[in-house]
Amino acid sequence: MSTIENSSESPGKIPDEQKSLNHISRTIFLRIVLPVLLIILLWHLISTISRSSLEEVFTAFIQLVTVGDSEGYFLIDHVRMSLTRVVIGFAFAMATAIPLGIAIGRYRLIDSVLGPVVEAMRPIPPIAWIPLAILMFYRNMLGAQVFIIWVGAFFPILTNTTTGVKRTEPVHIDSAKTFGASELQILSKVVVPSAGPEIFAGLRIGFGIGWMCLVAAEMIGGGLGLGYLVLIMQQIGRTGAVIVSMLLIGLIGFLITFFFFFIEKRLLKWRQTVSV
Numbered sequence: 001m002s003t004i005e006n007s008s009e010s011p012g013k014i015p016d017e018q019k020s021l022n023h024i025s026r027t028i029f030l031r032i033v034l035p036v037l038l039i040i041l042l043w044h045l046i047s048t049i050s051r052s053s054l055e056e057v058f059t060a061f062i063q064l065v066t067v068g069d070s071e072g073y074f075l076i077d078h079v080r081m082s083l084t085r086v087v088i089g090f091a092f093a094m095a096t097a098i099p100l101g102i103a104i105g106r107y108r109l110i111d112s113v114l115g116p117v118v119e120a121m122r123p124i125p126p127i128a129w130i131p132l133a134i135l136m137f138y139r140n141m142l143g144a145q146v147f148i149i150w151v152g153a154f155f156p157i158l159t160n161t162t163t164g165v166k167r168t169e170p171v172h173i174d175s176a177k178t179f180g181a182s183e184l185q186i187l188s189k190v191v192v193p194s195a196g197p198e199i200f201a202g203l204r205i206g207f208g209i210g211w212m213c214l215v216a217a218e219m220i221g222g223g224l225g226l227g228y229l230v231l232i233m234q235q236i237g238r239t240g241a242v243i244v245s246m247l248l249i250g251l252i253g254f255l256i257t258f259f260f261f262f263i264e265k266r267l268l269k270w271r272q273t274v275s276v
Contacts, residue, residue: 046243057247060240064229070236073224079248081224085142086214089149090207097154097206098199101161106191118158126152126213130220145217152213153206160202164195200264204257211253226252 064075103110104118129151130144137143168191176186192199218227226249233241 051239056240057243060238061244064241064244069229069241070232071223075229075244075248078224078226078229078245079252082214082218082226083252085145085218085225086149086207086211089146089214090153090210092146092150093153093157093206093210094203096150097157097202098161101158101199101202102165102187102191102195104158105162105165105195106187118155122155122159126209127216130217133217134220141220144220145214148213148217149210153210156206156209157199157202160198160205161195164198164202165191167198168194196268197264200260200268204260207256207260208253211249211256215249 061075066074068074069078100114104114105111126148129148133144133147137147172190172194173186176190181189214225215227215230218225219231226245230242230245230249233239233245
């Protein structure tokens with residue numbers, strides 16, 4: 001009797017193994033197959049517009065790696081210099097934006113004084129700072145480029161940090177005060193952990209904008225860097241090398257963004273995500 005009942009219920013249910021297989025297949029399609037197809041389609045459009053073949057791009061990549069560019073620098077030299085500049089500028093942005101964002105979000109007096117200043121300067125595009133940066137650091141091109149990166153990364157980190165601090169539940173702060181926590185303990189144990197997701201979001205966005213600003217800043221000079229490589233390859237008509245540089249810029253930005261996601265998931269395991 002039980003066998004008959006089990007056999008009558010089984011046709012209406014999907015086995016757990018089948019559900020798991022369907023989920024894996026769906027994940028592979030959405031995260032691997034579909035992105036690859038989109039990349040191929042995008043590549044076809046780019047190659048059609050720029051009239052460059054895959055063989056030409058691959059040849060340009062091998063030449064940049066083994067022979068170098070027209071000035072004798074290898075591709076790894078340009079990558080190393082770009083990463084050095086963006087790390088320095090991004091480090092300055094984190095060191096200044098996160099403490100200032102905590103202060104603005106936590107203390108009303110600082111918010112009332114500096115909040116309007118930040119909101120007035122935030123809409124200015126980072127690229128618009130390039131002429132001023134050249135005038136400020138006319139003897140130090142590295143300083144001008146780092147400054148542009150700092151401007152691009154500073155405001156997203158600052159805004160997200162301020163928003164995260166302001167969204168801290170007051171009851172959590174009141175509870176900490178009830179147990180005798182000092183202001184420093186409230187900041188380190190309550191406010192900063194609560195604002196953690198917004199801070200990491202600001203870091204991701206800030207790095208992305210800083211990386212884009214770096215490419216633009218390198219085009220004003222410097223002699224090395226992926227942005228400078230794009231410019232000089234365009235000037236001498238090497239379309240394949242231009243595309244190689246652009247693809248490498250995108251790949252590095254993607255890898256570092258993925259790194260931020262990885263660190264965020266490890267440090268903020270308590271954060272819950274909502275998906276459909």
